Amino acid sequence: MSETPFSTASRVGVIRDINGPIVTIDLPGVRSGEQVKIGELGLFGEVISLNGEQAIVQTYESTDGVRPGEPAVGLGWPLSVELGPGLMGGIFDGVQRPLSKIALESGDYIRRGISVPALDRAKEWEFEPNKALEAGTKVGPGTVLGTVQETLTVLHRIMVPPGVSGDLVEIAPAGEYDIESTIARVRDHKGISHRLSMYQRWPVRKPRPYLRRDDGVSPLITGQRVIDTFFPQIKGGKGAVPGPFGAGKTVVQQQIARWSNADIVVYVGCGERGNELVDVLETFPELDDPYSGRKLMERTLLVANTSNMPVVAREASVYVGMTMAEYYRDMGYDVVMLADSTSRWAEALREVSGRLGQMPVEEGYPAYLASRLAAIYERAGRVETYDAGTGSVTLIGAVSPPGGDFSEPVTSHTKDIIETFWALSKELADARHYPSIDWVTSFSSHVHTAAQWWHKEIDPDWEKRRGTALALLARDAELSRIVNLVGPEALSSAQRWELEGASLVKEGVLQQSALDEIDTFCSPAKQYALLDLAITIYKRGEALIKLGVPVTELQRLPLLAKMRRIKSMYTSDQLDQIQEFRKEVDQAMEAIRIEYAKHGEGSVRETEKS
Known part of the structure; x- marks a missing residue:
């Protein structure tokens, strides 16, 4: 075990004042950041401020019933986590206490002051x-x-x-x-x-060292088309999933945790509703790993800190999760860490800041909100380790802006820091379009890096097809405003076909149900096949309209309905069937072209005779 930064000699002081989770103590020789045990119950806390021999401590448990005059004991080390065999498959609270062992000792509720080591000493x-x-x-x-x-x-x-x-x-x-x-x-x-x-043992607020930082080279494959194909994330990148209540942030993060091609998954439930975390805790142990065929929990760590748990432990939980992620990164693994949500983490900062009497700034948050957010996101990245090659931590944080206002401080500061922004739309969610990632406001700065992988592994036209689809979706937004004002009759046939093409992309490619056994995961090869199919149908139809084919005739084609359903008809292993449908599309479009070409030639001959 590594040496601790502080002296391990315990020192005893006394409690002077209590203000919610903030406790003032007299403790000679105490250090900033040191862990202490508070009162007769032995509540865990952390020194966050010093004034001579008087220290201000934030406790990770409720201080109800604790009185001034009770003892305070310095433990001699900062808030730290234990790193070693036995972490994988574990479920921990916000300060790395194993919840399964706590349940055996104290039942369904965590008894205050309970101390259980994170790693099993007997095994x-x-x-x-x-x-x-x-x-x-x-x-x-x-x-x-x-x-x-x-x-x-x-x-x-x-x-x-x-x-x-x-x-x-x-x-x-x-x-x-x-x-x-x-x-x-x-x-x-x-x-x-x-x-x-x-x-x-390692202090959670101190990033673990590495040899040098490196650039990301390969995308994180999540099996979600709107992410992988349109707004890709690379291994070692920083991303955010902002969205209002009910837009599907948790489902997006759970899908990434379940299907991503990372070696290790660290899922941090930070201040979210208990029923959502219960769903995670109950379903994850039953899920199969799509890559190894074994249980997903064999490569997953869960940190559970629900909204009814002590607020200060929320702030610690993100650091605890990141430190464990960095530990596996140092072994040469690609780790994805999901924090749900960083807004609850920021609210914990705001509450503690208010109790300390610090000057509030925008919407009551402390002035150091942006720097704290940046510090935690900057711990993500792809690095060269000392002895295990390269490893990475990809950090994806959910953000819960009140009322879906993306201009609020947590969302706006996060947007300045991260590289991939998957903005969830309430309008799309209300329309039952999931994942409700808005293709207009979302962005990714990793497209060209991801393109190198897609062009080598899947198809050299990937970036071109993606650009065509996004341009079609942007055109759809413009034309939809016209339709809302004056109706579809004001549009030309070519414009109405653009709307149809955008609809094929939205319904046939972007929409993806997490509950559909076939479509919950989509391989990169299937993603490109569906995108290429939608663009091909649009391009062939565009050429036919130029020949004079009525748009209504194209809209009546049965192949359009099948295009919208084909994602749920064939699995990622059934690409041959998708290619067979591609041939059906080519034959149907060619038949229409030949028919109208003949009509066009006949008209020319009649004109020449007359």
């Missing part, structure tokens, strides 16, 4: 040492000492913790060990011997 793991290491080898932060098969899906790499380097004195042979057993000893340049176990 033994099969350790396989790194064969390249032997006594005398130089090791440093991130050096892989050996591996543990944490789950059948995840190989856990036991690494030298940051801050430790020197000569390897000894390394344990292969065998079963608990996480506190000594697996290696390292002597640094000062001659100090460090005992290393299979787990380490």
Whole structure:
């Protein structure tokens, strides 16, 4: 285990004042950021401000019943998490207490002051040492000492913790060990011997180190067409899902958690409604991993902090989730972290700031809101690790603007920070168009990076087809305003066909039901096949209208209805059937072209005779 930044000697002080979750204590020698236990109940808290030997503490539990004069004990380390085998598949609260173990000890409600270690001390793991290491080898932060098969899906790499380097004195042979057993000893340049176990402790507010930051090179495939095809995210990117109540933010994030091609998923429920998190906690253990065929929880971590839990723990939960994500990133894994929602996290900042008497700025939020948001999002990225190649953390945060107002502070600051913006629309949600991602206000700065992957793996025309579809959707928005004012009769046949083409893209490509067994996930190959099909139908029809074919005749074609349904008719493995339909489209359109071409030639001959 790595050394803690503070002294581990406990110090005892006394409570002076209590203001909700904010407690003032007298505690000699206390450090800013240090964890403390408050009162006879032993409530956990964190020092956030110092004034001489008097400290202000934010507690992670309700202070009801706690009185001035009760003891306060400094624990000697900052808010930290335990990192080691046993995390994967776990469900933790906002300060990394395992909820399953808490339930066994205190029932359905978390007893205040309960302290349960995040990692099981009794369980033994099969350790396989790194064969390249032997006594005398130089090791440093991130050096892989050996591996543990944490789950059948995840190989856990036991690494030298940051801050430790020197000569390897000894390394344990292969065998079963608990996480506190000594697996290696390292002597640094000062001659100090460090005992290393299979787990380490790390302060959550401090980003874990890496060798260098790198640019993202491949897209995060989510299986959701509107995301992957129109507004792609890369591995190591930063994204946001803003939207009003009922627009489907949680469903979008759950779909990403379930279907994304990341190696590890960290899902942080930060201040959301209890029924939504219960749905996550109940369904995720039953889901199958589409990539390994095993249970999804074998590569998933859940942090659950519902809206009825202590408000300050919400603020901690995002840091806890990010630190665990960085730990697996350091092993060389691609991690996706989903925070639902950062608005509730910001509200926790606002409440604590208000109790501290700090000057409020826009809508009561503290002046440091933007910098705190930027600091947490900047911990995402693709990096070169010390010993495990490259790894990444992709951070996607849900934002819940009151009334769907995207100009409110959390949404506007987030928009300035992130690179991918999936704006959810109340109008689309009311029209039962899901995912309700608005193609007009959403954006992605990763299109050209993603295009390199799509052009190599799927089709070189991907970016061109995507551009055509977006232009058609933009034209649809213009023409729809005209129709709303004067009716469809004011439009020409070509304009009415543009509306039809946009409708094919919206209903046949963009719409996707999370509850449809066939369409809940769509492979990149199927995504492109559907997009190409919709654009092909539009282009062929556009050419026919120029020949004089009435738009009403094209609108009556049965193939248009089938185009809207085909996404739910064939799975991602049945691309041949989609290509067969493509041939049907070509034959039907060609038959109409030949018929009207003949009519056109006949008209010319009659004119020449006369």
